[in-house]
Amino acid sequence: MKSINALIRKTSIRFDVGAVASSTSVLLGLATFLLASCTEKSSFVQPKLGTRSAQLIEVDGFQFKDLNKNGTLDKYEDWRLTPEERSLDLLAKMSVEEKAGFMAINSLSMLGSRKAKISEGKYQASDLDEGQVKDDRPAGAGNFIGAMNEVTSTTQRIKEFHNRHFILRLNESAGVIAEWNNKLQELCESEPLGILAIITSNPRNHISSNASVGTALNASVFTAWPGELGLSATRDLALIREFASDSRQEWLAAGIRKGYMYMADLSTEPRWSRVDGTFGENPEWVAQVIKEIVIGFQGTKLDTNSIALTMKHFPGGGSGKGGQDSHFDWGKEQVYPGGRFYDNLLPFQAAIDAGTSAIMPYYSLPKGTEFEEVGYSYNKAVITGVLREKMGFSGIINTDTGPITRMVWGVEDLSIHERYKKALEAGSNIISGVSDPADLLEVINKGMVDMSLIDNSVLLLLKEKFTLGLFENPYVDVAAAEATVGSDRFREKAAVALRKSIVMLRNENSTLPVKAGTKIYVETLQSPGRGEEEGSTNFMMEADGNHEVEFVTTLAEADLAIQWIIPSNSVFNSDGAPISVSLSKKGIDVGHIKEVIGTVPTILVIDYTNPWVIDEIYNDTNKGNVVGVFATFGTTPEALLDVITGKFNPAGKMPFSTPVSDEAVENNLEDVPGYLEADGYALFNYDEGLSYKK
Incomplete structure (x- = not known):
């Protein structure tokens, strides 16, 4: 929106060049233009702004957050512009270090109730955990999750690593999660560009006897619905949409704005340990369910009331050889003895058509197909060729947790830098399971990848945040979170x-x-x-x-x-x-x-x-x-x-x-x-x- 003086200047020039017109005509033209401008202005609705340290500035009668503290309204701070325009402006202001850190996502711990309890009142469960403890048992020996945790503080990951994407795996109360979110966002807002964080979680609204940290959380304070297979068993698409919409409201209230969910995989192999996260074995039915899930959580389009979804595990993880899982070397092969690779894509196509914000490839490598035998996060023919070009997906491709350093199937002989290069060139946009961007920075600084790959990935990630409204208000009402999550109307x-x-x-x-x-x-x-x-x-x-x-x-x-x-x-x-x-x-x-x-x-x-x-x-x-x-x-x-x-x-x-x-x-x-x-x-x-x- 231009200032009134600028509009008058523009109008004067227009009428000067328009030649012959009476002064009355000029005045009428000016009045019409200004009326149109007022109408344009009235189409904007002032959003609620949440701030802890950023000052508010006023332009054209509207308020905006001065996130970079320069006293003027930058394009990325202007909520009247499109997410694309704002993303391009912020991208131009970000350093290479900030871009690299922005492309990492990993687990981040709040202090946790047990630690808070033994501190005898010194800490609250919602405190940012400044001393995360690494589990030193070797990965792959029943300790996959312990191996994910790095000895880094929250402050270091925000200020030094420039991380802004985090996975919450703890199952605390809604109030504790809301308080923790607010503290995390306050820390992010205090940084030079004021780039806010997004918190991601695995499913936490289901009763499950098979829940494991890293895959799903058993419902506690969040409303307890049947497991995913149980929702499917109801054969009630309207009820499934209602489940997703109700759960969305709970997540929104607590400040969790993104889900590492749901599994569009098919349960065609009975021995696979993750069958319980699927919606069954029939691709046509699962596709219908996935559509309802996406619309229920995200709406018909992503907006400030959405929970963005990361649909997984592309192109389907349900056919591991012998039912083994590709978290481990002995389960890395995805096989298709019935020749039904493309059946697995039907639920993902439904998710794409419904507008899913992100898709997660699995660790597996395809065996006995026309595709390269490398993990799907590295597989350009599958990620770019099938997912992007044939299926029309234009959103974020988020790797599963750990393909660069642990589940490196098919690329074991490549260096870490070469793995980054191959994953990025395959089409991956954000790497899960790392916090320190040092290796990715080296890849960039050595010119191993075209900078456009980095910029395009950051743009996708920024656009999601702007669309969700996080730059306007990432803060939540703690009391409202407690009242909303697990309320009687949902139960x-x-x-x-x-x-x-x-x-x-x-x-x-x-x-x-x-x-x-x-x-x-x-x-x-x-x-x-x-x-x-x-x-x-x-x-x-x-x-x-x-x-x-x-x-x-x-x-x-x-x-x-x-x-x-x-x-x-x-x-x-x-x-x-x-x-x-x-x-x-x-x-x-x-x-x-x-x-x-x-x-x-x-x-x-x-x-x-x-x-x-x-x-x-x-x-x-x-x-x-x-x-x-x-x-x-x-x-x-x-x-x-x-x-x-x-x-x-x-x-x-x-x-x-x-x-x-x-x-x-x-x-x-x-x-x-x-x-x-x-x-x-x-x-x-x-x-x-x-x-x-x-």
């Missing part, structure tokens, strides 16, 4: 989803729902080290509200037993040995379950984070005494009891097929969904699910 909607996600697979002789007055013996059986102690009945007794059944503590008293089996398959427990998805191989006491089944009619409830093989406990010998089988995908005892007793009619459908035996698993084709495997493959089929009401 009520999630409660419906938790019940709709439960799948009834068998109901022998219409035994279910359980009749009033039934005496029930309940046990949970979990993989070692995962949650509640085995054998506990308290969880169901406490959930009992008004279900008119009686819980007993011994089998001898029971009319019916419920065995809720909760195995897990954590990615970071891998040692390279062949993977089995049989229950006994996951530490479940199958002998005890068989004893219960042999003693009293039994309902089996299986929590599926993977397509488990359950023939050890459900076979021709004992099927007669198993009166019902249910599948859960992260739900609550209350929800399960409502379904078992008929207070809620089961409606869920299986998001994948489950193999009938270990032999079927070993013979499966890693890239082929279970519903397309050979006859006899499945015990429970994709899309299978019963209800009480016909």
